[in-house]
Amino acid sequence: MTRTSISHPWEELKRLAELGDASLLHQYFEGLSGGEAARALSRLSSELQTKVLTTLEPEDAADVIEEIPEAQAVDLVEHLSADDAAAILTAMPSDEQADLIAAMRDDDAEAILSELSPQEASEVRTLADYASDVAGGLMVTEFLSYAETATVGDVVNALQSGAEEYAGYVVQYLYITSERGSLVGVLPLRDVVLARPSRAVAELMVSEPLSVVDSTPLDDLSDIFDRHELLGVPVVDSSDRLVGVVKRHDVEEAFAERADSDYLKSQGIVGGEELRSMPLWRRSRRRLSWLSINVILNIAAASVIALYQDTLTSVIALAVFLPIISDMSGCSGNQAVAVSIRELTLGLVRPGELVRVWTKEVAVGAINGLVLGVIVACAAWLWKGNAFLGLVVGSALALNTVFAVSIGGTVPLILKRFRVDPALASGPVLTTLTDMCGFFLVLSLATLALSRLVG
Amino acid sequence: MTRTSISHPWEELKRLAELGDASLLHQYFEGLSGGEAARALSRLSSELQTKVLTTLEPEDAADVIEEIPEAQAVDLVEHLSADDAAAILTAMPSDEQADLIAAMRDDDAEAILSELSPQEASEVRTLADYASDVAGGLMVTEFLSYAETATVGDVVNALQSGAEEYAGYVVQYLYITSERGSLVGVLPLRDVVLARPSRAVAELMVSEPLSVVDSTPLDDLSDIFDRHELLGVPVVDSSDRLVGVVKRHDVEEAFAERADSDYLKSQGIVGGEELRSMPLWRRSRRRLSWLSINVILNIAAASVIALYQDTLTSVIALAVFLPIISDMSGCSGNQAVAVSIRELTLGLVRPGELVRVWTKEVAVGAINGLVLGVIVACAAWLWKGNAFLGLVVGSALALNTVFAVSIGGTVPLILKRFRVDPALASGPVLTTLTDMCGFFLVLSLATLALSRLVG
Known part of the structure; x- marks a missing residue:
């Protein structure tokens, strides 16, 4: 515990919130970056958060709200009374108003809108109706x-x-x-x-x-x-x-x-946003919805192993190499996924160009598969003194690396074509297919060479 | 092959490059976005790329160079003669000049700088000497x-x-x-x-x-x-x-x-940038430098399995669950890694706050581990009709999920503290530790319950 040696800006914020002085609070936030303000606020109880926002002048509260991540801003505003929230909202620029309202639960949003002047409410409603990623959803209505x-x-x-x-x-x-x-x-x-x-x-x-x-x-x-x-x-x-x-x-x-959100999605954060200040159940539910699909797919992939129990019993050393082949093929495939998602985002590749991407990936996969295959083959040979074991696991990994980069490079393009988010779905599709193929390659090659592996 | 149904802007570009008309080429690029220009250029041979850039007026060539990804721009400029490159460079704003020169091989950069006027060369040198992520490296020198x-x-x-x-x-x-x-x-x-x-x-x-x-x-x-x-x-x-x-x-x-680069690094793209237009050997070498570290770590982790060959031979069904536990723990851990890297980038968490992150992760891990453990336990029980097998693999997965999120949440903070790039190094550290712990948990629990699992 290094508690005493770290400065805790939220302890100062807590003190000021309890004091309830608008201008001291304003001064406090003036000196903080967006990240620091968000961090300090997230450490307070929701009562004190509400107290901070209602003590500040609405203009100053609006400045704070605009600076912190949207997910956290929505949480804070949903805890306010509708008229307090409306006062702060009025002090914000039109695009930020609309973003906040669009991200809130419908009943909370309606309660706040009913506190605004009819004209303002109608303007916010119009803006909030636009999708957040089109010109209407991104524009401001303040212009000359x-x-x-x-x-x-x-x-x-x-x-x-x-x-x-x-x-x-x-x-x-x-x-x-x-x-x-x-x-x-x-x-x-x-x-x-x-x-x-x-x-x-x-x-x-x-x-x-x-x-x-x-x-x-x-x-x-x-x-x-x-x-x-x-x-x-x-x-x-x-x-x-x-x-x-x-x-x-x-x-x-x-x-x-969107780039940040794609990164989080590619790692299994559904919705592309999680802050540790969010409620436990929401964080758990979002992560779990992705994990539970993955566990089912994983069980399906591993069932390939169950088909080869006899081979495995004869050559138990193979059990050591199954997770290695699964992990390494996943790594190679994910590299190809990442490059494809990036090239799609930059517009460097179109969803139709499967053949081009595949050709480029096979070349890299062949070189890398060869190198990785030789490393694993040597490890197997050295461990068991059986060159055939090395040959089986090494060639399985080499072949599966080529398969993994082919799948990894092309799947994001195919998903994009069918309007599925490649950042969220590429990983599970890739892992399942490469695991199945990898387990099949090791165990079927081992079955073919069984007489050379036993004894 | 759907070749005929897709429009190929680079075929038009190829035609115009061979024609060698500066104003037609200028018109062509006027109508393209940065992504489209980059995509079209990347499809040409390097001779034709050079022809395009030298046919265009230097000002127009500079506009094209500024719009495409830096890695590709460097490749293009390195293929030009030093005086052609210098003419184009002169037409670019100071910060872009410096970025390009800083990213080039030293001898190429020197050759180009020697073609500039001494004053301009010295200005570019001064700017290029700044790191790319400080004010000096980001600033322009054009101001009033x-x-x-x-x-x-x-x-x-x-x-x-x-x-x-x-x-x-x-x-x-x-x-x-x-x-x-x-x-x-x-x-x-x-x-x-x-x-x-x-x-x-x-x-x-x-x-x-x-x-x-x-x-x-x-x-x-x-x-x-x-x-x-x-x-x-x-x-x-x-x-x-x-x-x-x-x-x-x-x-x-x-x-x-930086966010884009972090995403690519987290998936094992060393340097945080790869375009499929880069030379095969460079792409392969960068990916391989990360993969070869991973394969060694993987072999180390899997060697835990080798310690329990007797248990595995007695209960061969365990071999099916080892890759499942490895993959699922990896998934859970990577979710925690992603949230930590994002919160570090946003400044919502500081490298010292290990205890806070760990507490938040353990709560999510306990819930998710329980759910995933029950799913895998049921699958094992249904498959083999042995409730103890379910208990062993289910509780191993549940415990290892808590371990994985603890590691995944805290490792990026620790790496950051020791000035190692968390985006690049978190994954391998996480996978190795969770695999080792997961294999140990399944196989040691199975060894304890061996009499209940056999027969």
Whole structure:
């Protein structure tokens, strides 16, 4: 126990929460990073967490909520009363409001929405209805738009009078709309600086600007920001009306979150998110739903061994090599899975290119299988002094390595094609197939060479 | 083979490369995303890749190079002649130049640097010497700075006269420096728009602005951008001189790349990057360096089984359950590893908090171990009609699940503390320890209950 030597920021937070002083709490969070705030909050009881959020001014509480992981934010807000939650929500930007509401239990979300003004509630509802990985779900509704009939002077005046309110806005671009509300141009703020006040906005703006419809998926948005040095892209609805702006930052954040989530899924964390501050039963249930599928698949794969009990009884040394072949083939296959998932995410490979991926993997698998096979063969030979035992287990591992990388490389592409999440399902499919094939190879080769192995 | 039904953008690229028309090639890449460009290029022979890059105008070639994954970009540039590479490099922003040079083989990098002007070469060298995950390695040196004695009018004039050149700059903030070159203030472009030309910059600027020293690590930068709504933060050297600007975009990109790289490492891709367009030998060698460590550890773990050959010969059914226990414990342990690596990255847990993580994991492990143990026990009982066999394998799996999550949860923290990369090393450590413990538990429990299991 090194308790005394570590600084515990949550002990300070606990003290401040019990004190109940809004400005001291505000100061405390000012000095913390998002990770540190999340860490300190997760150590408090849910009563004290509630006390912290209700003691802070709603704006400050909103800042804290925005900085911590979403899963934890949802937990915290669900513990608040609906009117406290609504006050904090009102102080958040539109996209964060919508994300939080969309991630909450329906009854909690409804309770909070009913505390908002009808107009605000309807805006949040509209945003929360979008999937979280399309332009509509990623956009903010805080943007600056002006009529196409305005002059530069009008724009500067409008900017000056609203300077305070626009603090959180995307102000690098001003959007110019027609009378019907459809987007007709974009005016970079830079150009406003450099232009005479009397000039018409319509002359100065970039007309036919780049825009996306609200249903544009994350991958396409990411491509757009890859290709264009823009901080934000305007979003229009199906009737071409300007409805929001999707910011580069939010697209990159969503893309990074998906990579994190894929990693957790590939290791069997269903939903792609677990924090140890979540309730025990939820953590256990999510992990278990993946494990229990795996245990059934594992039993099915191991039943191949049961078919060869006679061979095993004659050459008990084989039992030592079965787990080695299972583990090593799993390792080789998972390397291929990881490269395929990464190349799919980067768009370097399409789900149809099975033959290309397979050819590339077989070459690597043949080299690596040969090396691993020789290592295991030598180990078997040295241990039992029987070269045939080495030959059996070594060639089984070599062949199964080629099989494992073939399966590992192609399965993510096939799953993607059938719209199954490759990060979640590739591992179990791979392990089951390579285990079955590996056990079959060792034990059937051993059965063929039985006379050379016994005695 | 579905060859005819898929569109092959690289066949078009091949045709255009052979044609050798710079403007057609430029048009072609204009319409592609980064992923598509990378995918098309990776399908060409290295001669044609070189032809594409040398046919394009250096500015256009630089745009292509910036959009594709760095590992592929390095390969492409290393195949160019030093003067072609230097021409393209000159057209890139400073941070991309430095990243590329830092990732190349030393002799290739030197050959290219010797083609640059001495001043440019020295700038690239300075940037490339920074680690890629500190402010100095992430910053760009393209920024706008003005003397503290300037007026708003001076700044607007300077901006107007250089408008063309500043296209790729961070223009949202103007940096104000003292005569000695040290940073004294920041002036948001917004404020320039709203101010009278006669006002002094020194009155208007935010003095004592936020800045970071060039050695600030990625995690701290990410925290700063988390906490402040800024697009860029000025970077100063140890003598307080303004040397660059680190952009939010670059910090987020580096953070996302680290998550991707951690995922690949956790699956045994050494170096955290592999594209199937890389040479076969490099791919094979990197994967093999991880596999060969694993096979040795696997053999060591399986040698536990060799100690119990008599028990195994008496109860051959146990051989079926050894791989199941090994695989399932691996799955449970890897879930704990994934959550720990994620919480370490988010800063939610510190390497010292072993006891807290262990307590949280033991609770989940106990529940999940019980469920999995009962499933496997039932399978064994049903198969062999022997309740004691079920009891032995079920309780071994239950106990080993608790062991696996304890190891899986804490090993990443311990590795991090000793500055070993947890993403790369956690898996092998986990698998070896849980296999050993699992085999020992099944076989020693079976040895104790041997009289009940035989017959």
